Amino acid sequence: MTKLIETLVTQRSEILNALAEHITLSFLALVCALVIALPLAIWFRDKPFLGEAMLQLAGMIQTIPSLALLGLLIPLVGIGPVPAVIALTLYAIMPIYQNTYTGLKNIDPNLSEAADAFGLSKRKKLQRLELPLALPLIFSGIRIALVLVIGTATLAAFIGAGGLGTYIMLGIQQNNNTYLLIGGILSAALAFGFSFGLKYIGQTKKRILVTLGLLVTCLVGLAGYQTYEALREKPVKVVIAGKLGSEPEILMNMYRDLIKQDEPNAKVSLKPNFGGTTFLFQALQKGQIDIYPEFTGTVLEALVKLDKKTPSDPNKTYTLAKEALATKYQLRYLRPMAYQNGYDLAVTKEFSKRYNVTKLSDLARVNAFVKAGFDPDFSNQEDGYLGLKKAYGLDFGSISVMEPALRYQAIANHKVNLVDGYTTDPQIKQYDLVVLEDDRHFFPPYQGAPLMTEKFAKENPQIVASLEKLSGQISASEMQALNYQVTVKHRKASTVAREYLLKKGLLQAKDK
Incomplete structure (x- = not known):
């Protein structure tokens, strides 16, 4: 209470x-x-x-x-x-x-x-x-x-x-x-x-008439306000969205704070937990959102779909992603942050010891005993389970598709014994899980960076400059610690994001 x-x-x-x-x-x-x-x-x-x-x-x-x-x-x-x-x-x-x-x-x-x-x-x-x-x-x-x-x-x-x-x-x-x-x-x-x-x-006719009168008055007032809003000079409006989970929400709040510092009159609205990759990408193309954080490996594997293997070099992966997005979709992909938030597969310690599973290649011999819990994106993407099946010869006995947070609860409650995740997930430490080694280097590099339309970027160069301040920032250990504060400690993502920016000198203390 x-x-x-x-x-x-x-x-x-x-x-x-x-x-x-x-x-x-x-x-x-x-x-x-x-x-x-x-x-x-x-x-x-x-x-x-x-x-x-x-x-x-x-x-x-x-x-x-x-x-x-x-x-x-x-x-x-x-x-x-x-x-x-x-x-x-x-x-x-x-x-x-x-x-x-x-x-x-x-x-x-x-x-x-x-x-x-x-x-x-x-x-x-x-x-x-x-x-x-x-x-x-x-x-x-x-x-x-x-x-x-x-x-x-x-x-x-x-x-x-x-x-x-x-x-x-x-x-x-x-x-x-x-x-x-x-x-x-x-x-x-x-x-x-x-x-x-x-x-x-509804008990008396008089109350009904009075209520209808009030509703009409409110509607007239609302119409007048909307007319006023349409005529007066509008501030810059920015809609920032993110995928499900704490990490995208932390990044979104960082974007907002950096934009508001340089553009105090900008009207920035956040749409956290907006949906999966395809959902957000379509929303960006249709102009329903302006910015969202996307990862380099996901761009090449799920959005532009290269006809060749994604490079293992993070710099090459980013360059390819940036060029493909610009050429094919007229999108601007800003420079990425330092950490890599790649996919991983994690099992319980009990499962790892019982079947001597420490690497992804070990899973092929225990397919029948695997009860997997995957999030919707991972289960249906080529850079997820679909590609992993081909690379490692996997065919798990049971797969349940569930929301990202639920899969960790499921493995903690022994409903599943293997889950997909990300290298910066705090639940790995929280539930004492074993991350399996990607011994065939299947997963591509995943570095996050703001994605926006080229039109928006040209119209708002100051916003681009504000967001570029995050380029090369945030290590993997720092991101895991930030996620831990939100997911496990239940602190507000906005507070955690602001504290990090202040600590790194990216945000002025007077704005706190």
């Missing part, structure tokens, strides 16, 4: 920002669902065949897994809030449409006949009889949709849309129960609070 309270106090601005993002996503989705579902239910109330067909269609959408739906939307509309709002809207349509349609269809026929006898037009009949009678059921559907949307919106973090799901995702990756509690409790409290509020509003 002490740790929870401390985190709430020290990270209150970040938590409030995540809360605001969550509310915005949920509100936009609910409004869009209302705009779609209410007119359809009204239109189809006298068309039973179409009304039931729409009901079945809305029900079918509900059966699509949330992450699958988000994945299907990404190629169509990209990443960020847009696919999240679309997916949440689709899920919210069902309860709103069903309750509205049912409420309108189940009105007492005698009342309907009486309205016709008095000569009410269809519009007047809807306005004075049908909607008032169906209103309690309609509000019930809206409440159900809102609770559903707020709960599902936690998944928006997986596609870079932010929200409280960011804390749930960080809690899983860093094995941090405090973050899990913050994300889970606030999501539940949000759902309960809005559900109770809607119930209270």
Whole structure:
């Protein structure tokens, strides 16, 4: 409880920002669902065949897994809030449409006949009889949709849309129960609070009208603010994203601090845990992000895909990566840092001793006994398990694909006996694992450096100069120590990054 309270106090601005993002996503989705579902239910109330067909269609959408739906939307509309709002809207349509349609269809026929006898037009009949009678059921559907949307919106973090799901995702990756509690409790409290509020509003017609008036006022105010923002001079905006894990988040915060030091008016936003390699690369090409840290070996093996073996010389690898990115994709790849964060495979000490496994070539004779836990990138890349199979003749008996942080928890709990990892991972020391020697030198050099479009680099030479300060900095032992502080000690990545920059004199103390 002490740790929870401390985190709430020290990270209150970040938590409030995540809360605001969550509310915005949920509100936009609910409004869009209302705009779609209410007119359809009204239109189809006298068309039973179409009304039931729409009901079945809305029900079918509900059966699509949330992450699958988000994945299907990404190629169509990209990443960020847009696919999240679309997916949440689709899920919210069902309860709103069903309750509205049912409420309108189940009105007492005698009342309907009486309205016709008095000569009410269809519009007047809807306005004075049908909607008032169906209103309690309609509000019930809206409440159900809102609770559903707020709960599902936690998944928006997986596609870079932010929200409280960011804390749930960080809690899983860093094995941090405090973050899990913050994300889970606030999501539940949000759902309960809005559900109770809607119930209270829906009790009288006056409350409904007052609420609608307030919403219209807020929307007008928001439109005015957006107009003001569009007309006034804008500061430089930079969106920095990163892959899953503590290391990319540390680097992102270093990038931000260096940029803000030289460009105080720059508006820098971070999108940590944004996704895997392909996901980030596509986002960069589409202009949805501006910068992300990428590794030289990954560029050659997974992005530009050389038709020859990646050189073992780090300098040659970087030069090839830089030239290929510039030629093929018009991207600028800045000079890398000192450390190499290459792939490795680690096993438990028990497994190593039992089967006398100390090198990657030893694994071929114990394929059947290996229970591997791999992250999604490693399991599907040529510079990962796909290439490793060919180089060492591997065919493991069991492979489970899981999020990066979970694989270390899995090996610690004896669910698997081999995991992929990186040479700077602090969990190697934390769980006393044995890193297997790459005796055939399969893994290429992996040095991290900022990647951006050539257009962005030319438009922002000062930002390029700021980021170049990290060139040749950070040793492997320093990076492992930084990762340990975030992953094991559960310190904020922003604090750890700033402390390092101050210590190395890359950041002025007055900016602390």
